[in-house]
Amino acid sequence: MPWYLYLALKQLFPTGRKFPFFTAISVLGVALGVALLVISTSVMGGFGYEIRRMIVDTQGEVQVRGEGLIADAAGLQARLATVPGxxxxxxxxxxxxxxxxxxxxxxxxxxxxxxxxxxxxxxxxxxxxxxxxxxxxxxxxxxxxxxxxxxxxxxxxxxxxxxxxxxxxxxxxxxxxxxxxxxxxxxxxxxxxxxxxxxxxxxxxxxxxxxxxxxxxxxxxxxAPKLDADVVATRINGALPPAAQARARSWMEANQDFLFILQLEKNMIFFLLTFIIIVSAFSVTSSLLISVVRKTREIGLLGALGARPVQVAACFCFQGLLIGAVGTLAGLGLGLGTLHFRNELVAGFTRLTASEEVLVRFYQFSQLPAHTAPGDVGLIVACSVVISTLAGLLPAWRAARLKPVEALRNE
Amino acid sequence: MNEAILTARGVRKTFMSGDRRLEVLAGVDLDVAAGESVSIRGESGSGKSTLLQLLAGLDAPDAGTLAWAGESDTGTARRGRFLGIVFQSFYLIPELNARENVLMARRILGPIDAAARKRADDLLAKVGLAERAKHLSSQLSGGERQRVAVARALMNSPRLILADEPTGNLDERTGDAVIELLLGLCAETQTALVLVTHNAAHAQKTHRQLVLRSGILVHG
Structure with missing residues (x-):
């Protein structure tokens, strides 16, 4: 293992210390941000998923509507039956x-x-x-x-x-x-x-x-299962003669404004909650900067021992990356664990506040829906790790700029 | 005559103090041969540490030339292999134990192997700290920390050791022991030593005694 990675690990998890306080607090900050993002996007996804399912369950996947009345219902259905899918x-x-x-x-x-x-x-x-x-x-x-x-x-x-x-x-x-x-x-x-x-x-x-x-x-x-509703709607429109004066629309197209609002809500929540990770990244930056100042003479020593500035920078950058990676993993665990027990948690909360009936009446759900999309999780992980790594860049840059002779003079 | 390990010619260094130019080194000449020990004494602020930093390639002189074993390359990459440095303040890394601190000098040059680990253990045994190899620096006394720093300076089998007031933070008895150890190990391994010190008794133990006075080195 290169020395700068080794030293980064040692600085985060010092030998002989059972509880590395700085590391634990920094990791906790990132973990909380990631957990909140996973929970919120999954619950939003759950609501969206339920609503989408309800639309399909009540309207079908494709709806053919006439511009006015459709006089020949049997003829239209017979023609539709010939369309693949x-x-x-x-x-x-x-x-x-x-x-x-x-x-x-x-x-x-x-x-x-x-x-x-x-x-x-x-x-x-x-x-x-x-x-x-x-x-x-x-x-x-x-x-x-x-x-x-x-x-x-x-x-x-x-x-x-x-x-x-x-x-x-x-x-x-x-x-x-x-x-x-x-x-x-x-x-x-x-x-x-x-x-x-x-x-x-x-x-x-x-x-x-x-x-x-x-x-x-x-x-x-x-x-048919696994077919794209938009594709089948297009096929149907191709099969319908102009005289039919009817048009097929997929459930997505028919509800595109509503689906857009759903997606917008989810994106807004993602955007706003990402700031929690950014705030925790600032806390990581602050802690690492303090660490750079505190370790000025050690940085000078490393230079005297033959370390190159870019390696010193990598040491601090890697600490940001590692805090991000561990925090993200912990946050994923915390988030998915909370989602697993969400109904028990909601039930406990509503029992405490005597609001179970209100929840059902206003939100239609006695159980909290959740749908964790792999794409969302991937995006959260990528954002969290990248932001945390960026958090280590400023301290790393500062450490790399220190000249050994000036750092060693820093008594 | 032994091979010249360190050669300095006409080394000058000037600092600005407000509007005033302060010439700390006014043309230092120095030759150190392999296995030779040289002490440099001088008053506080005479420029001893500045000279040592220039000799270590940590800073560049305003004028003059410097060569290690006849080569003018005094860059970072060569420094780790060519010389070891012992500082007054030890500068051990607090997150590492004594053995890991010694091994750090080798890690910076590349991956460590079993031979490197054995050398670190041998060096710790030579400085009398075999039993304390797994202690953090905070668990060691000042004298022990400086002995770890000596072992670290010797880890890469350097040709030259530069020691900047290595006993400055130690009591007299511990300081004497550290100097004896440093001189003994350098003699044993034929490593050249430049020792900056205030202590005349310590200086007397080296092969050659120099004094930095008015920015130049004179025989003490």
Whole structure:
């Protein structure tokens, strides 16, 4: 081992000393910064991952929408089935309706679904909390959990639906009679907006309520595993004739603004928390500078023994690198360990502050999601080690500039 | 006559003290032969340490020439192999034990091997510190620290040892012992020695006694 690496190790972990205080404090600073970065980006990644999963689970990976109504739903689905990568399709129609239960009104978004096909594209069954998806027929409705809670509706309750078509009838002095539907299911996706303002009916009910005839608004598409949704969407657009007046969009494209905000939030957190590492790097710089001043005569001695300035610099630079490397490893361990026990920690904290219910109500999660992306970890490790090594550069430069004769005179 | 190990001709050094030019060395001539010991005495501030630093190649003279074994290369790379230096303040590295401090002189020149380790142990035994090889410098007395510094100076089998008041921080008895040790080891290994000292008795033990007076060396 070159002497400058050997001496750097000895200065960080001196012979005979059980607890190297300076090293421990410096390593702890870097470790805390890295741990915080790993935890924050993983939790942010977890939220993002859950939200992405929820979008795909409720909309499918690709959605084909018409510029207006799609009259030939069967023809469109048949054409989609020929596109490579398309596994299943399910049509939908949608619109806002007025809903009333025991005098309490609401204005949810209504989705008309093909009960026989929807399960092939989105795992709707998984989100049903009460009742059954199979019970949905033209006289029934499935409502979202928070909407049910706010209305006081339960399985078996009968709700009244007012559609824009009824308003049209009213203009013609026709009698305004709402459609009465029986609640056969309550679903919960885990998203505040969807769980408080969406209801599901059969495609036929929706077509009747909106006077669509046999037309639909779009088709949700499931693609083969591991295929890129953007690639399949492009293929579908290539296969659709211009006359179809419909366009396929991947879930990423359809939600690009939302995904951009998610990524921006994550990047901002990364950027802000990187300052913790920078602050700890300044502390490493400060400690190493003090070390250079304290060891001025030793640096002079090394020069007198034949050490070159660049080797003296390497000795101090390596200390920064080593503090960074050990601190980063310790921080990774601390961060991943904390993430492993995150739910126990959150549960303990919410029990202490009696806020468990608030957490579930506002954040939708009783368990804290986390998704640690290898790319994020790689970036954190690289940033931490590079910043810590840079922290050793200034002390190293100062040490290299010391002339042995002046350093030895420093009594 | 023995080979000339150190040759200095007309070495001059001037320092600025405010607006005043202070000529510390005004043309020093010095020849030291292999195995020879030379003492240099002088009043405080006479320029003894400055002369030693110039002889060690740690600083450059304003004028004059210097040669080690006839070669004018007194650079860093050659210094570690050609000469050993003993300072008044020992300058041991506190994070290292006695053995590691001695070995440091060799480490700086390149990787150490079993032979180097054995030499360090032998040298520590010669200076009477075999039992204290694993002690940190903070666990050693002043005399012991200086003996470690002597062993370190001899580690690379140098041709010349420059000792700058090596007994300055030691009591008389310990100082005498260190000088005896230094002279004995230099004689044993035919290493030339330049000893800067205030102590006339120590100076008398060397082959040749010089005094630095008014910036030049004269016989003492």
């Amino acid at each position: 398309v596994v299943a399709t399910t049509p939908f129609a949608e619109g806002v309706v007025g809903l009333q239960y025991e005098g309490k009104p609401a204005y949810p978004a209504m989705q008309g679904i093909d009960v026989n096909r929807v399960g092939q594209v989105v795992p709707l069954e998984r989100f049903i909390r009460a009742g059954r998806l199979d019970d949905l027929d033209d006289d029934s409705i499935i409502i979202s959990s928070k909407l049910a809670l706010s209305l006081g509706a339960r399985i078996g309750s009968r709700v009244e639906i007012y559609s824009p078509l009824l308003l049209e009838k009213l203009k013609n002095d026709e009698v305004l009679l709402p459609r009465e539907l029986r609640v056969v299911g309550i679903f919960e996706v885990g998203h505040q907006q969807l769980d408080s303002s969406v209801v599901l009916v059969t495609l036929r009910s929706m077509q009747e309520l909106y006077g669509l005839g046999a037309a639909i608004h779009g088709v949700n598409v499931k693609i």
